[in-house]
Amino acid sequence: MVMENNHIPGENRLKAILKKKKQSDKAKVSLLHERALPAKESKFLEINMDRLHPKLSSYLESVGFNFWTHQSDAIENILDGRNVVISTSTASGKTMCYLIPILNSILESGLVNTTFLVYPLKALAQDQFQKIRRIFAALDIPQRYIGVYDADTAIDDKRRIRNECKIVITNPYGLHMYLGNHRLWKKFLEHVHYIVFDEVHVYTGVFGSNVALLMRRIKRIANAYGKNPQWIFCSATIGNPRELAEKLTGLPFILVDDDGSNTSEKYFWLWNPAYNKETDQRISYHHDSRELFQYFIQHGLQTLMFTQSRKMAELQAKWAINYFRGTRHEGRIMPYRAGYPARTRRKLEKQLRERSLIGISATSALELGIDIGSLDAVIISGFPGSMMSLWQQAGRCGRGKGKSIVVFCAGSDALDQYYINHPQMFFKKNHESAIISLENPYILRGHLACAVKERPIGDSELLFFGPRAHPVMRDMLAEGIIHRIGNKFFYAKDDFPAEKIPLNAIPTESYQVFQVDRQRRRYLTSETEDRVFSTLHEGAIFLFMAETFKVISLDLDEKVVSLKREEVNYYTEPYYDTSVIPLVERDNGEKVPARRRSSLVPALVRERGEGLEPLEIHYGNVTVEKRYTKYVEKKISDGSTMSQHPLHLPRTKFNTKGVFIIIPNDIHVALLEQGSKKLGGGIHAIEHGIIALFPQHVFCSRWDVGGVSITLDPLFNRPVIYLYDSFPGGIGLVEKAKDVMLSLLGDTLEIIKSCTCQADTGCPSCVQSPKCGNGNDPISKSSAETIIEMLLQLEYTSPRYFKPRPSGHR
Amino acid sequence: MMEILVILLELKYPVYHRRPIESSVVELEESGGTCLAIKHVFKMNERFDTRKAFLLTRKRLTHDITLVHGINRKGGIWKKKRLRTIRDVLYCTNRSLRKSAREVLTWIENSDIERLREGTGARDAELLFCVDPSHINYLDIETTGMRDARIFLVALGILNVPANTLETVQFLARNLDEEYMVCKQTLDMLKRYPCMISYNGKAFDGKVLDERFFYYFNTGIDDILEHHVDLLHEVRHFTGASKCVKLGDVERSILRAPRSGDIPSRDIPDAYQLFINAGNHDSFTRYLSEVFQVGDNNVMNSSKLVGDSETSRAFFDMYRVIHHNFIDILSLHSILMKILQTVHAGLITGCRRC
Known part of the structure; x- marks a missing residue:
């Protein structure tokens, strides 16, 4: 008992x-x-207390504070003036790593130096605020010198916080907005000494790419006020903390990851x-x-x-x-x-x-x-x-x-x-690597507009925003968004670009969704075009805040979706076709579809009889076209199809980065010789398997990667599996994926073999995908297994950037 | 009544659309771009004597014993001790008061604006005697909106004291790209004469200029200006009004010169937008002549508010009427009426402080 x-x-x-x-x-x-x-036992290491303000050192001694090794290491490095990223386990006292140098700087400067503490969540900010207030009280630093500045802060408090506080706790969404009015922060920015970003492991993917550019903007503004603040990052254990920190800021970092906590x-x-x-x-x-x-x-x-x-x-x-x-x-x-x-x-x-x-x-x-x-x-x-x-x-x-x-x-x-x-x-605790990209033109464009609005950008500064900044600025100049005086770019509009740039998404056209009941129209939400076409097309059933709505109209010109409340016993599922076309870049930077390979890309063609073709993997720019063909109404009770309806929606199209696995024709032949005609089902299953396991290597979800399998690709004259970054412009997923493709193929084989499901069509635990546009049809586990086994035996050349001649080129 | 009539006649400024505007317009061109400058010279009336008005403020300061450190406004005790002027304090028994009074008098004599501002708490307008009247920029800006506004027009007025004229220049950006040049011209003017008088300038004009100066030239307005008088602050302080007082109200009630020939401020961004959209010569006179008139009127009336000896006297004395007689004034209207009554009845001249 x-x-x-x-x-x-x-x-x-x-x-x-x-x-x-x-x-x-x-x-x-x-x-x-x-x-x-x-x-695990604690590992302690003392720090040189003489480096700290007497008030702070006596406080630490009075509370009997013992420094873990990583804390000592971090504090010493920060006091030496280095940018530091601390990557240790949960509850290992990361806060004290940066708080002690911050408090020291405030005390040493006679309550002048200031610090931004940036947390990704408001809840975290409040939690830390209370903690730091208690330490302020113990050190006799007035409580008014710390404040939380975010959307919840009262307007009356905002001015006081900007002008008085030595530590301002905020979030990246807020900073994105505040930078546009940096003159209001003049007093704070003139003395900014540290910028701390906690939980930096969340800054990955689209969010991370946005925040990386935001950090560059912060640095520029601080420089304008004559300050070059030190950066301190804290992260949970990830695969590449230092690489992430350096990519986020473009500055060198010291990594502290020797966790001394128990x-x-x-x-x-x-x-x-x-x-x-x-x-x-x-x-x-x-x-x-x-x-x-x-x-x-x-x-x-x-x-x-x-x-x-x-x-x-x-x-x-x-x-x-x-x-x-x-x-x-x-x-x-x-x-x-x-x-x-x-x-x-x-x-x-x-x-x-x-x-x-x-x-x-x-x-x-x-x-x-x-x-x-x-x-x-x-x-x-x-x-x-x-x-x-x-x-x-x-x-x-x-x-x-x-x-x-x-x-x-x-x-x-x-x-x-x-x-x-x-x-x-x-x-194995093989943690994923966070990825960010400074090359996504959509993200870059928004932040460059914000940056020019905040301060004029000189030619030399553009490099700081990555190699793609020049062409993006050229486009904005041509569109009249910016203008040039001398060697500097100035903002030419009288709007506030930050308002239009979401930090956790790529700016796209959005649709307003309204509930229409009798004469009243109530705004519900706004959705992206892709989401509108997939879940808010005419006739679709849409769930919002636990209520069921039916779409009664979709106005493509006005970008308005009208819904009405309706209780139904079915749900809707869209079907779509996706096509991926590799692009090649002309000398003038223009990207055009690649030509058919058969006669024009001899370098890639191998003659039969020379032995087995090697496994070729390419990566490069692609254009993805999606066409919604129909939607089906399925019963909620058993998922059976009730009816099908055609969809007449325009094609959506975007450019991104892709990786292409070219299946040698020998494998097709071998499959046929074994009596299997399920090549299509096989490569489709492989595509699903790879996408499902993709997050094992890269910090993303399966929804961030798209795929298309073609049994005879007109460009390569072979079966091809295309995998692409689902974000317009790409956020660096493919760059990571290309290097782990063999390992992903091996893992897919493992999962197929180990799955206990009986049917050849697989199950959600192996090769069925919840987001397949073809309803997981055709799909064949057995063919996939055979194909992968053969692929893994082939000679393999490391992935190459796809660069044939463009179509129409002579 | 005759006096008022004269004022009204003089307030009939030249109206742009009644004569060719080209005669006043110059195109400025420098390495940073171009903009237009519209210049005018206004003859001021005889009563307009800035030097005299400023000297009055100096005299008033020497009479304000509350500038002495240790003497507060509510201290009726000082009256009983017959301390009426700062000079009287020099002879009091308290040594620290004597020292402080001596310091203040020295600052006043040396026109040490920095120390007077920081050491005495005197109001900005009261310190104008430290500045040469012909070295003051009367300023008004027009922007494309309230938030994230871009400046398209800056109106500046400089007094020519010997000739008793006000020379105004308005820098116009014909498109937003020309804002750079408008700001550059304004910056040059402010650098040349780093004293500025504006109406609501501390909350709006100054802040917008500061933001734009920092944007284009990496310098804030505080780095340039030595003295900035916001007449709205002064009006609110001297009248005790708790709400915002529009310049139009002040013009009506203190200057007794209601506006004519221009357009309401709220319509100015729209007028500019119409001008930009039309983008031709006709639109310039059609949409902007009234805007220029607004700029001129604002600058002119700002200068009158501090430079017209009668108005200025009434304006500053009103403060004394309120504070020294402990009159509880509830509304601006009643204050203004009171001032006007007192000015015309000649009551203020009999004030014991003057």
Whole structure:
């Protein structure tokens, strides 16, 4: 009998709880792997206190502060004037790494020097604000010298904060706006000494590319006020922290990653929901997560469950609340997610710290460094998208001295299944690399417009914005957005470009979505063109804030979508064709479609009889055309098709970067010789597999990568798998992908082989994709397996930039 | 009444659309681009004597014992001690007050504007005696809007004291690219005469100029200006009005010269936009002549507010009427009426401070 109490579980008690669970029938099937991660002792290293202001050093001595090695290292480097990126585990005291030099600088300068502290979330900013205020009080620095400046700040406070505060806590979205009115920040910017960005691992992909350009703008403005501030970045453990920091700012960085903090012993379970042969599907991972959540709470373990959606966070909490109604745990279980009022969230965090809550189901909103104390158990329900996130979530328990348990409950997605079946890869802690691109012309254009608006740009400064800045400026000059006086570019409009540039998306044309009921029209949201064509076409069923709407009209000229509320028993699914055409760049920079290869690209053609063709992988610019052909209405109850309707929408087209895997004709022949005619299904399955596993290597989701498989490509005269960056202009995904293509092919083969599904069409755990425009048809697991096995035996040349002659060139 | 009539007649400034505007327009061209300059010279009336008005402020300052460190405004005790002027303080028993009074008098005698401003808390307008009246820029700008505004017109007025004339120049950007040149010309003028008088300039004109100067030349307006008087601040302070007082109200009530021949300020960006859209010679006179008139009127009336001896006297004395007699004034209107009544009844001249 396990006794319930609220204390941190002792070694034997936790072991007993886990042992009991392991003995259950379910665990015998589902608990695939178990590992005990050993405890780690603290490593301390003193810093030279003489370098600190006497007030600060005496404060640190009075509180008995011991510096972990990474803290000492970071502080010494920052005091030496270097830009530093700190990449250590959760709860390793990263805040103190930058706070001590900041406080020192404020005290040494006689309360003059200023610092920007930038957090990606407002909740984090508030959390840190309270912490730093307490330290200010201990150091007798007036509380008015620190302030949070964001959209929630009262207008009356804003002026005071700008003019008085020595530390301003804000977020990148705010900075993006404030830079346009930098004269209001004159007093602050004239003394800015440090710029700190916390949680920099979130600045990846489109968001990271935007923030990289934002950081360059910040640097320019600070330089205009005669300051060259030091940059300090903090990051969770990622594959390339230093590379990311240097790419974000264009400045050299020192990496501090020798983590000296201690951790307690942690048990790690890999849990795969049982396979149901009758339905040819796995049991829902939500179901197993729910059981584990309730089991741990029942045995008095303070448990945090991470879910993948807000809805699931609410549902899991609701199920547990109902389960424990009338018990001593009633009222001690809550959901937590973004969207709650700030006060509610602070209250929940406090209750977690004080252990008055026993269970909480949350989204990734609790993943970042908000202080919630140490928990006994963490359940990760479904792969959170990256190993970095997974270890961040796992780091939420075992912060104290007690032992803890982390359970990863795998979903049915291919990536979840890959990791659950490859524990060696799982525990290798091979963290993904964050990627950013300074070359996306769409992102660059917006930030260059903002930069010119903030300050004129000279020719020499343009290099700082990357190699593509010159052509983008040339285009803007031709369009009259900027004008030139001498060797400088000036902004020629009287608008505020930052307003039009979203930091976490690529600026595209947007449609306004309205609910129309009788005479009233209510604005609901705005959506991008691609999303409108896929989910808001005429006749589509659209879910918004848990309400069901039907699209009654789509006005392409006015860019307005009208909806009306309607309860229906079906949902709609669009079908589309995608074509990818490689582009080549002419001498004048113009990009045009490449010509057919057969007669014009002899270098790439091999004669039959010379042995097997090698596996060729190319990368380069492509244009992607998408045409929505029809939509089907499917029953909610069983997913069966009710009706089909044609769609008459214009083609969408954008240029991006792509990688092309050219399948040698020999493989087609070999397949035919084996009696298989499923080449199309095979390469389609490979395309899905690669895209599903892509986030294993690059910090992105499967939705960020698109793909098209063609059995006989007119350009190459061979079957080709095209993979492309889904963002117009590309954000660097392909550049990473090309180097890991062989490894991705091998992993795809593994996942196909290890999947227990019976059908040749596969399942969502192997080769079926939730975003396939052809409804996963045709698709063939067996052909994919054969093709990959043959491909991996071929001679392989490293990827080459695609550069044949353009069409029409003589 | 005759006096008012004279003022009204003199306020009939030359109206641009009644004569060829080309006669006043010069195209300026430098390495940074081009812009237009529209110049005019206005003859001021006899009563307009800036030097005299400024000297009055100096006299008033020497009478304001609250400038002495240690004497506050509410101290009726000083009256009982018969300390009426700063010179009186020189003879009081308190040594520190004596020292402070001596310092203030020295600053006033030396016209040390910096020290007077920082050490005494005197108002900007009261310190104008430190500046040569012909070295003051009366300024007004017109922009394309309120937020993220671009400057398309800067009106500047400089007094020629011996000739008793006000010379105005308005720099016009025919498109937004010419804003650079407009700012450059304005910057040169302000560098030459680093004292500026504006109406609501600290909240608007000055801030916009500061932003644009920093943008084009990496210099802020504070780095150039030695003295900036915002007449709105002064009007609000001296009248005790808590709300914003439009220049039009001041003109009507203090100068007794209501506007005519120009357009409301809110319509000016639209007029400029129409001019830009039309982009031809006709549109210049059609849409902008009234805008130029606004610039001239604003500059002219700003100068009158501080330079007209009678108005200026009334303007500054009103402050004393309010503060020394502890009159609780509830509205601007009542204040202005009071001033006008007192000016014309000659009551203020009998004030014990003058």
